[in-house]
Amino acid sequence: MNIKKEIIKYSKFFEEHGFKLNTSLLRFEKVFPHGKQVIYANITDGDNGKSIEYHLGIRINTVEELIIKQVPMVSFNPEQSITFSQSLNKLRDSSTKKIKSLLKMNDPTNIHSKKDFFLNEGFKWLDQMINPxxxxxxxxKLKEDSFESHNLVEKAFKVTALSKLYNPNYYPILRQSFLEKINCNEMTPFTIASFLQFLNYLDNLKSEAA
Incomplete structure (x- = not known):
């Protein structure tokens, strides 16, 4: 199973809708003045073997620039980083669930099913999410366990910054939630100290929504 072949298969389709292939990262990007939309694929293991799962991502420049300025030790490339991403199968729209079984690599209608999804739902979701x-x-709206992952620390920085800037009323809730998660996951003292320092900065930062 080859990600590059999968990406090339959809190049013309995504380019027709304004997405340019980033050949070094093997992902499609559509740039906006304040960020970008991203479409990329990963190989996942499931009950029926390996399959290729697509993800939709959003980058908000103010969030990424804030993190790299305040927390330079976070290990991500500020020019390539994504603020939030979601797999097709986890999108909340009911139509996604209906085509979930069609997204497997061994399905003969695979190409058409994916294109139909992007035309009917995927591009619409990306256009909505570019609004911070x-x-x-x-x-x-995500469940608590949506943040349980190997990149919990990076998500903690990104999501709390996004909330403080654009939804300050929700910020205290996320702030406490991530504090508990980072402590429970036995992060290093250095990581915890860095996050506490970042939260202190956010506590005193004026939000974009103000």
């Missing part, structure tokens, strides 16, 4: 306030509202 709307993106924060989407994140606030």
């Amino acid at each position: 306030s709307r993106l924060q509202q989407e994140i606030s």
Whole structure:
């Protein structure tokens, strides 16, 4: 199973809708003045074997620039980083669930199913999420376990910054939630100290929504 072949298969389709292939990262990007939309693929292991799963991502420049300025030790490339991403199968729209079984690599209707999804739902979702306030509202609907992952620390910085800037009323809730998660996951003292320092900066930062 080859990600590069999968990406090339959809190049013309995504380019027709304004997305340019980033050949070094093997992902499609559509740039806006305040950020970008991103479409990329990963190989995942499931009950029926390996499959390629697509993810939709949003980058908000103010969030990424704030993090790299205040927390230079965070290990991500500020020019390539994504503020929030979601897999097709986890998108909340009911139509995604209906085509979930069609997204497997061995399905003969695979190409058409994916294109139909992007035309009917995917591009619409990306257009909505490029609005930082709307993106924060989407994140606030996620279940607690949505943040349990190997990159919890990076998510903690990104999501708290996004909330403080664009949805300050929700910021205290996320702030406390991530504090508890980072402590419970036995992060290093250095990581915890860095996050506490970042939260202190956010506590005194004026929000974009003000």
